[in-house]
Amino acid sequence: MLKNKIRDKKSGILFYGLTPPKATNTEEQIKVITQKHIDRILPLEIDGLVLYDIQDESDRTNEKRPFPFIKTLDSTDYANDYLNVLNLPIVVYKAVGKYDKENMSSWLEDSKKSNSYSVFVGAASDTQKSKMSIKDAYALKKDINSDLVLGGITIPERHTKKKDEHIRVFSKTDNGCEFFVTQAVYDLHASKKFLDDYSSYAKENNKEIVPIIFTLTPCGSAKTLEFMKWLGIHIPELLESKLMESGNILDDSVKFSIAIFESLYTYGLQKGIPIGCNVESVAIRKEEIDASIELLNEVQKIMKRHK
Numbered sequence: 001m002l003k004n005k006i007r008d009k010k011s012g013i014l015f016y017g018l019t020p021p022k023a024t025n026t027e028e029q030i031k032v033i034t035q036k037h038i039d040r041i042l043p044l045e046i047d048g049l050v051l052y053d054i055q056d057e058s059d060r061t062n063e064k065r066p067f068p069f070i071k072t073l074d075s076t077d078y079a080n081d082y083l084n085v086l087n088l089p090i091v092v093y094k095a096v097g098k099y100d101k102e103n104m105s106s107w108l109e110d111s112k113k114s115n116s117y118s119v120f121v122g123a124a125s126d127t128q129k130s131k132m133s134i135k136d137a138y139a140l141k142k143d144i145n146s147d148l149v150l151g152g153i154t155i156p157e158r159h160t161k162k163k164d165e166h167i168r169v170f171s172k173t174d175n176g177c178e179f180f181v182t183q184a185v186y187d188l189h190a191s192k193k194f195l196d197d198y199s200s201y202a203k204e205n206n207k208e209i210v211p212i213i214f215t216l217t218p219c220g221s222a223k224t225l226e227f228m229k230w231l232g233i234h235i236p237e238l239l240e241s242k243l244m245e246s247g248n249i250l251d252d253s254v255k256f257s258i259a260i261f262e263s264l265y266t267y268g269l270q271k272g273i274p275i276g277c278n279v280e281s282v283a284i285r286k287e288e289i290d291a292s293i294e295l296l297n298e299v300q301k302i303m304k305r306h307k
Contacts, residue, residue, distance in 0.1 A: 002047045002089040002115075002117065002149075002165050003089075003115055003117075003149050005047060006149055006179050006210075007149075007178065007209060008185060009208075009210060009211060009274045010211070010274055011145070011211070011265075011268065011274040011275050011276065012026075012275075012276060012303040012307070013047050013048075013052070013211055013213060013267065013274075013276030013277075014045075014047050014226070014277055014278075014296070014299065014300060014303065015046060015047065015048050015049065015050045015091065015181070015213060015276070015277070015278035016041065016044055016045050016046050016049055016050065016216065016275060016278070016279055016281065016283070016296060017049075017050035017051075017073055017278050017279065017280040017281065017282070018041075018049065018050065018051060018281055019051075019052045019054060019282045020051060020052070020054075020072045020073040020074070020075055020078035020080070021033045021034070021072065021073055021167055022070050022071070022072055022073075022076075023070075023071045023072055023073055024070060024071075024083070026254065027253035030073070031082075032275055034078075034083065036080040036183045037083065038083065038085065038086065038290070039192060040293070041086060041088070041192065042086070042275075043059070044232050044293075044296065045090065046088070046302065047276075048088060048090065048091050048159070049083070049086065049088055049089070049091065049121075050090075050091045050093065050181070050278055050280075051075040051078060051083075051091070051092050051093060052072075052073070052075065052078055052093045052282070053074070053075040053092070053093040053094055053095040053098070053121065054095075055108055059278070061080075063158075064227040065092075070152040075093055075094070076092050076094075076107060076239075078142060078153060079092055089115065089117055090117065090154065091117040091118065091119060091151065091181075092116075092117065092118050093118070093119045093121055094095040094107075094118055094119070094120050094121065094124065094137070094243055095108075095121045095130065096120050096130075096132050096134050096136075096137040097122065097123045097129070097130030097131060097133075097134075098120065098130075098131065098135070099127075099131060099132055100131040101131075101132060101136070101140065103289065104132060104137060104140055104230065105140060105144060108140060108141060108144040108145045108148065109144060109145070111145050111148050112144075112145050112147070112148075114190075115149070115150045116148050116149065117148075117151070117153055117202045118148060118149075118150055118151065119150070119151040119152065119153065119181055120134055120137050120138070120141075120150065120151075120152065120153075121134075121153055122134035122153075122196075127147075127189065130264060137225065138175040138176055141176060142175075142176055146176075147180075147222075149178055149220040150177050150178060151178065151179045151181055151213075152169070152173075152177035152179075152180050152181075153167050153180065153181060153182075153183070154180040154181070154182050154183075154212065155182065155183045155297060156182055156183075156185060156190045156191040156193075156194040156195075156213050157183070157185075157187050157190045157191075157232075157233070159190055159193055159194040160182075160187075160189075160234075165194050165197075165198075166194060166197040166201050167201070169198060170201065170202075170205075170207055173207075173208070173210055177210070178209065178210055178211075179210050179211040179212075179276075180211070180212050180213065180240040181213045181215060181277060181278050182212065182213065182214050182215050182278075183215060183232065183233060184215045184216065184228065184233050184280060185214050185215060185236070185260060185264075186215065186233060186235045186236070186239060186256070186257075186260070187234045187236055188229075188260050188263055188264070189236070190234065190262075190286065191214065191260075192264070192267055195212070195264070195267060195268060195271060195273055196271075198212070198273065199219045199271040199272070199273055202226060205299070209272070209273055209274070210274070211274040211275070211276050212268070212273060212274070212275055212276070212279060213275075213276040213278050213304055214261060214264055214275065214276070214277055214278070215262055215277075215278040215279075215280050216257040216260070216277060216278070216279050216299070217257075217279075217280035217282070218253050218254050218257065218281075218283075218288055218292055219243065219246055219249060219250065219253040220250040220253075220285060220287060220288040220291070221249060221250075222244060222249065224283070224288075225240070225243060225244070225249070225290055239256060242254075242256075250287060250288060250291050251291075253291075254291050254294060254295050254298075258298045258299070258302070261302060262302045262306075263278055265277075265302055265303065266306055269282045270304060277299045279295050279296040279299060279301075280292070280293055281293075
């Protein structure tokens, strides 16, 4: 059971991440997309499904967004109304700034009815208008449903510049987060440095560590690479050059991701940090969807090989 794996701090937690359908779709189109999602998910041997809550991040940067922002269905609604046939834990992302206290309170009350999982996401920037701060969301969760299995976001690449990502993780843990999902990872050095400092700080301050779930995502084109960089994903210069010069950027991005995860997984085992993986599939092209399944299967082999 996912709750036990998280609370027992087990390595090898495996998620598959999806974005809900666009809100502009008709009901018939949503049903078609849903069936495709269900058909894709059912054969997978995963611990849970991640459903993202997409927010416009244009306030975070002055650079033009490579792809237009299109609102998606609410992640909770999509989980409850369309994917309820799946006998699988669903980790619902909540971009808390989109919800006021009444909406959040109502959702937290509803989440008491079953084993619920969520990841709270704060504002994309200090200038983004928010109805609720993440600090207030943590307090509300504690008051209304303390048993909700709550996760947080961590960005290992941010650690290279600010050198305090491990402190952010411990602060969020103190606020009730029991696991962390990273932004998509392409920078192995930054991720290892984060794990080093996370482990050292835990030992020096007698702090408990929790599972760190590294997100992997295939990159199918130069424009997707540009979008990933716009989102703040750091891709080392040498790796970016290799991908741009590749005869098959999608295939090579999967190979790089497999190598990165195996290195992080074994590194975590050496340090006693429970490492998991979230394979992200947010593209609509069949080739990229197939690549995400290939990547997930390879990650699963790594986890079994290093048990």
